[in-house]
Amino acid sequence: MIKSVKGTSDIAPPEVLLWQHVEKTMTTTAKAYGYEEIRTPTIEMEELFSTSIGQGTDIVEKEMYAFPDKKGRHLVLRPEGTAATCRAYLEHQMNLQPSPAKFYYMGSFFRYEQPQSGRKREFHSFGVEALGEQSPLQDAEVIDMVMTMLSRLGLSHLSVDVNSIGDDNCRPAYKDALRAALAIHESQLCEDCRRRMSDNPLRILDCKREDPALLESLPKSADYLCTDCEDHFHRLLSTLDSLKIPYHLNHRLVRGLDYYTRTVFEVVSEDLGAQNALLGGGRYDYLIRHLGGPATLFPF
Numbered sequence: 001m002i003k004s005v006k007g008t009s010d011i012a013p014p015e016v017l018l019w020q021h022v023e024k025t026m027t028t029t030a031k032a033y034g035y036e037e038i039r040t041p042t043i044e045m046e047e048l049f050s051t052s053i054g055q056g057t058d059i060v061e062k063e064m065y066a067f068p069d070k071k072g073r074h075l076v077l078r079p080e081g082t083a084a085t086c087r088a089y090l091e092h093q094m095n096l097q098p099s100p101a102k103f104y105y106m107g108s109f110f111r112y113e114q115p116q117s118g119r120k121r122e123f124h125s126f127g128v129e130a131l132g133e134q135s136p137l138q139d140a141e142v143i144d145m146v147m148t149m150l151s152r153l154g155l156s157h158l159s160v161d162v163n164s165i166g167d168d169n170c171r172p173a174y175k176d177a178l179r180a181a182l183a184i185h186e187s188q189l190c191e192d193c194r195r196r197m198s199d200n201p202l203r204i205l206d207c208k209r210e211d212p213a214l215l216e217s218l219p220k221s222a223d224y225l226c227t228d229c230e231d232h233f234h235r236l237l238s239t240l241d242s243l244k245i246p247y248h249l250n251h252r253l254v255r256g257l258d259y260y261t262r263t264v265f266e267v268v269s270e271d272l273g274a275q276n277a278l279l280g281g282g283r284y285d286y287l288i289r290h291l292g293g294p295a296t297l298f299p300f
């Protein structure tokens with residue numbers, strides 16, 4: 001008998017009714033916040049993700065379903081939605097329209113992961129992107145919207161872990177401080193992290209294999225922010241305060257992708273235990289520039 005592919009699943013009645021309920025709740029909420037649907041292809045050029053997510057990340061190095069087509073083009077099954085949304089935004093010159101441009105999407109994404117970790121190789125994701133707005137109020141709006149979605153779905157004890165990882169102006173000095181602090185512990189680090197020391201030391205902060213006490217003792221990005229990043233971060237936090245959104249500063253939160261700047265966040269529910277982030281995201285001011293677009297845009 002032919003079976004489904006490892007890491008994929010069928011969603012049949014009655015379970016599909018739950019899926020429909022979740023999808024409807026999320027799309028209704030996103031529309032109420034002024035987000036419109038965008039649908040992008042399931043296959044993209046491999047270069048889109050190696051350029052945007054970054055070499056040296058697990059997704060690009062190990063997890064992409066990449067294959068040549070009959071003409072030898074390097075294609076991939078999309079591993080995430082942000083880069084494709086930005087590609088479409090630039091390809092159709094939506095940056096010339098009033099900003100911010102706000103999109104939501106849902107669909108299948110693909111990563112070659114070990115299914116025993118609870119992750120699927122074909123997984124279903126709902127995402128939102130807001131492009132062209134520099135204000136921290138935009139960051140706060142996204143966080144407020146996802147908190148609203150999750151509470152409408154009946155999840156409780158929600159809080160936001162938030163951090164700022166700075167920008168091109170202040171992050172180099174932070175990376176240097178991190179490398180200096182890590183240098184004396186280099187022999188304790190896992191093989192991946194020893195490699196990350198030179199090119200991407202921030203990622204060591206969320207490595208599950210490192211000693212939590214060591215990670216806790218490292219310099220914090222929030223202490224190295226330049227004036228603009230610090231001001232942005234404080235305005236975000238004061239907006240969260242006025243919206244009465246509970247948050248924790250988590251200086252080990254960096255998110256795995258190279259394209260984040262300044263704000264990164266994850267929503268956690270105490271109902272699910274400390275390790276389980278329900279969703280996460282961040283600001284990515286340089287992604288459009290990496291994709292060859294005008295450098296003056298500030299998408300979230």
Ligand SMILES: [Zn+2]
Binds near residue numbers: 189190193208209210
């Ligand atoms: Zn490690």
Ligand SMILES: [Zn+2]
Binds near residue numbers: 166168170227228
């Ligand atoms: Zn900065």
